[in-house]
Amino acid sequence: MMLTNPAAKYRAFPPVQLKDRTWPNRVISTPPIWMSTDLRDGNQALIEPMNHEKKLRFFDMLLKIGLKEIEVAFPSASQTDFDFVRKLIDEKRIPDDVTIEVLTQAREDLIRRTVNSVVGSRRAIVHMYNATAPAFRRIVFNMSKEEVKALAVAGTKLIRELTDAHPETEWVFQYSPETFSMTELDFAKEVCDAVSEAWQPTPERKMIINLPGTVEASTPNVYADQVEWMHRNLARRDSIILSVHPHNDRGCAVAAAELAVMAGADRIEGCLFGNGERTGNVDLVTLALNLYSQGINPGLDFSDIDEIRQCVEECNQIPVHPRHPYVGDLVYTAFSGSHQDAIKKGFAKQKPDEIWEVPYMPVDPADLGRSYDAVIRVNSQSGKGGMTYLLEQEYGLVLPRRLQIEFSRAVQRITDETGGEVAANDIHTIFNSEYLNAVTPYHYRNHHIDDSKDGEVQIKVELEKDGQPVSMEGSGNGPIDAFINALGLNIKLMDFHEHAIGAGASANAASYVELRVNNGVTRFGVGIDGNIVTASFRAVLSAVNRDIALAS
Ligand SMILES: CC(=O)SCCNC(=O)CCNC(=O)[C@H](O)C(C)(C)COP(=O)(O)OP(=O)(O)OC[C@H]1O[C@@H](n2cnc3c(N)ncnc32)[C@H](O)[C@@H]1OP(=O)(O)O
Numbered sequence: 001m002m003l004t005n006p007a008a009k010y011r012a013f014p015p016v017q018l019k020d021r022t023w024p025n026r027v028i029s030t031p032p033i034w035m036s037t038d039l040r041d042g043n044q045a046l047i048e049p050m051n052h053e054k055k056l057r058f059f060d061m062l063l064k065i066g067l068k069e070i071e072v073a074f075p076s077a078s079q080t081d082f083d084f085v086r087k088l089i090d091e092k093r094i095p096d097d098v099t100i101e102v103l104t105q106a107r108e109d110l111i112r113r114t115v116n117s118v119v120g121s122r123r124a125i126v127h128m129y130n131a132t133a134p135a136f137r138r139i140v141f142n143m144s145k146e147e148v149k150a151l152a153v154a155g156t157k158l159i160r161e162l163t164d165a166h167p168e169t170e171w172v173f174q175y176s177p178e179t180f181s182m183t184e185l186d187f188a189k190e191v192c193d194a195v196s197e198a199w200q201p202t203p204e205r206k207m208i209i210n211l212p213g214t215v216e217a218s219t220p221n222v223y224a225d226q227v228e229w230m231h232r233n234l235a236r237r238d239s240i241i242l243s244v245h246p247h248n249d250r251g252c253a254v255a256a257a258e259l260a261v262m263a264g265a266d267r268i269e270g271c272l273f274g275n276g277e278r279t280g281n282v283d284l285v286t287l288a289l290n291l292y293s294q295g296i297n298p299g300l301d302f303s304d305i306d307e308i309r310q311c312v313e314e315c316n317q318i319p320v321h322p323r324h325p326y327v328g329d330l331v332y333t334a335f336s337g338s339h340q341d342a343i344k345k346g347f348a349k350q351k352p353d354e355i356w357e358v359p360y361m362p363v364d365p366a367d368l369g370r371s372y373d374a375v376i377r378v379n380s381q382s383g384k385g386g387m388t389y390l391l392e393q394e395y396g397l398v399l400p401r402r403l404q405i406e407f408s409r410a411v412q413r414i415t416d417e418t419g420g421e422v423a424a425n426d427i428h429t430i431f432n433s434e435y436l437n438a439v440t441p442y443h444y445r446n447h448h449i450d451d452s453k454d455g456e457v458q459i460k461v462e463l464e465k466d467g468q469p470v471s472m473e474g475s476g477n478g479p480i481d482a483f484i485n486a487l488g489l490n491i492k493l494m495d496f497h498e499h500a501i502g503a504g505a506s507a508n509a510a511s512y513v514e515l516r517v518n519n520g521v522t523r524f525g526v527g528i529d530g531n532i533v534t535a536s537f538r539a540v541l542s543a544v545n546r547d548i549a550l551a552s
């Protein structure tokens with residue numbers, strides 16, 4: 001029994017008083033500047049941080065994806081991190097259009113070491129942070145507002161001084177009021193304004209102000225209000241690149257980042273597949289690929305998403321969830337019947353160069369290098385659409401509609417019994433045993449047709465009945481009619497379909513018949529043969545044999 005109410009331990013998050021907010025009416029029309037912090041924020045959250053080999057592999061993959069800003073380390077954290085930055089610079093591994101970024105606390109010794117780590121690079125972002133929220137001021141720093149602001153300004157001035165001594169590098173300064181989203185807005189502005197005054201950015205040499213949702217604390221609309229308020233009130237806005245850095249504690253980081261861009265943010269920091277502290281940083285892959293659904297090219301290349309996932313999983317040693325947007329193993333798979341039905345119809349209608357409209361599939365898996373193989377999988381939740389789609393894709397069998405309904409019941413019986421998934425080859429086995437293996441008591445051996453008489457077909461048929469050879473003769477207005485008459489049974493052909501399976505000399509024909517039998521019920525039969533007429537005879541016998549089996 002619960003003795004206390006947990007909700008009583010938490011304080012409601014205050015809304016922002018921004019009645020004339022504009023972000024709800026904005027539409028994202030261009031991609032933001034992307035910054036990957038996989039090698040810093042992602043790396044600091046790993047059980048086993050990456051070694052140089054893994055970091056290099058990850059860095060090269062980020063380049064391949066098209067990231068132009070990459071936070072590569074917290075150089076003062078360890079010799080490994082420091083040396084990694086030096087390695088990138090000294091071994092000239094950074095392309096000219098890519099800028100590396102390094103993070104430091106606002107502490108003199110750490111700042112000195114951090115600046116040293118990037119000396120000699122063509123361009124570098126030095127990123128300094130200190131927390132600004134009330135609880136952090138009180139609990140972590142034991143500082144007043146003025147002292148926290150002074151800490152930030154002192155750090156900024158030191159970075160200015162140290163970097164001015166190395167004019168060969170193009171320096172970009174980034175300041176993060178860590179815990180921004182839990183900070184009083186006027187104080188966040190006060191600190192950021194003091195920092196930008198100390199740095200003196202210009203429209204030509206902008207600095208970056210990054211507004212972290214260090215711990216996601218409110219609904220995304222509140223974060224968007226906070227960002228819009230800063231966007232409208234920050235001093236020197238024309239000399240500032242406004243960046244956001246959402247974490248995912250409430251599971252809303254992607255929404256928070258998207259609304260923040262609508263609210264005026266120019267840049268987003270995050271990690272691939274949302275790695276990072278606790279519940280992770282915002283997922284750059286989801287954000288980027290979400291833009292496709294708005295008809296916007298994100299400027300990042302995820303056309304082989306599985307290769308990227310493999311690299312990330314191996315470097316981070318954390319698996320990507322099977323339901324993770326765009327990349328999870330199951331995200332392009334439908335088990336449920338109504339989804340399969342709609343997808344199957346969608347695929348049939350979709351033209352290669354037209355707007356993508358396949359139901360239940362927000363993106364074309366092919367755009368991410370995924371095949372359609374796993375799109376439809378069958379279990380007890382599936383309907384006729386899914387199983388017949390698999391038979392068609394894998395075995396070239398196109399079942400007529402009413403047969404689909406009948407056959408799906410046979411598959412359903414199996415999935416109900418086993419409780420699990422049935423693969424395409426299992427479905428084919430069920431199909432064979434249900435229709436194609438129905439060869440007793442009547443088994444086809446041979447036939448001869450004489451159609452020399454106008455409008456009438458004469459037929460001689462050799463069969464086995466209960467293992468004994470029998471010959472029969474009949475006539476009709478076509479081969480099937482003649483065959484049915486020869487059988488001498490009380491059956492009537494209600495429907496007939498046929499199609500080729502494969503092409504060329506090795507092609508087979510598939511025939512599907514629907515017979516009305518003695519007692520007025522209908523039975524389906526299927527026949528496959530190299531000869532199209534023989535296939536239809538086999539189909540008739542399949543229906544007759546099934547009726548005898550089902551009636552007994
Ligand atoms: C939200 C984020 O992701 S922030 C980035 C976090 N990443 C990391 O911390 C990874 C790398 N960090 C490290 O390796 C270590 O923390 C180091 C090397 C940076 C510092 O190590 P240490 O000095 O041994 O210890 P530690 O981190 O515990 O330092 C805490 C001290 O720094 C102060 N501090 C914390 N953040 C800051 C900051 N941004 N600016 C200035 N001082 C800070 C604390 O108030 C505390 O001060 P106190 O010792 O007077 O109480």
Ligand SMILES: CC(C)C(=O)C(=O)O
Pocket residue numbers: 041103129176178179210212213214215245247
């Ligand atoms: C250092 C900052 C940007 C950070 O990682 C955070 O606040 O989450």
Ligand SMILES: [Mg+2]
Pocket residue numbers: 041212214245247277281
């Ligand atoms: Mg972070």
